[in-house]
Amino acid sequence: MSLLEQLNADMKTAMKNREKEKLTVIRMVKSSLQNEAIKKQADLTEEEELQVLSREVKQRNDSLHEFRKANREDLAEQIESELAIIQAYMPEQLSDEELEKIIQETIDEQQATSKKDMGKVMSAVMPKVKGKADGSKVNQFVMKHLQ
Known part of the structure; x- marks a missing residue:
């Protein structure tokens, strides 16, 4: 199953289970993937999909660092939960x-x-x-x- 197919399936599940935050994050990731495909004017390879996911994780890690620096724990917690959702689609990290x-x-x-x-x-x-x-x-x- 490709990443987009997995995202679509998880999006349907999130809608049925009324998981608003998960649905929002999945839509953001899916949108990023689709924008990248439009920019490239072709379907993305697995490696390119992984690049987009890595970019999303990096952006959130940067935001997390900035929110912590500004003592905004409420926003930091939100970013952490978004990170957890996105990282579920990433390959297992090396020890x-x-x-x-x-x-x-x-x-x-x-x-x-x-x-x-x-x-x-x-x-x-x-x-x-x-x-x-x-x-x-x-x-x-x-x-x-x-x-």
């Missing part, structure tokens, strides 16, 4: 151990030794973990390994 292993293998492959090689390592790691790990977390681990 820290799995991520560190991938990063270490990539550093060895690239023969990276210092922080000067950071860009080379990041550009090799990101396609491997696309949608399965947060970019800032990857960045942190790469920095830790390239000291």
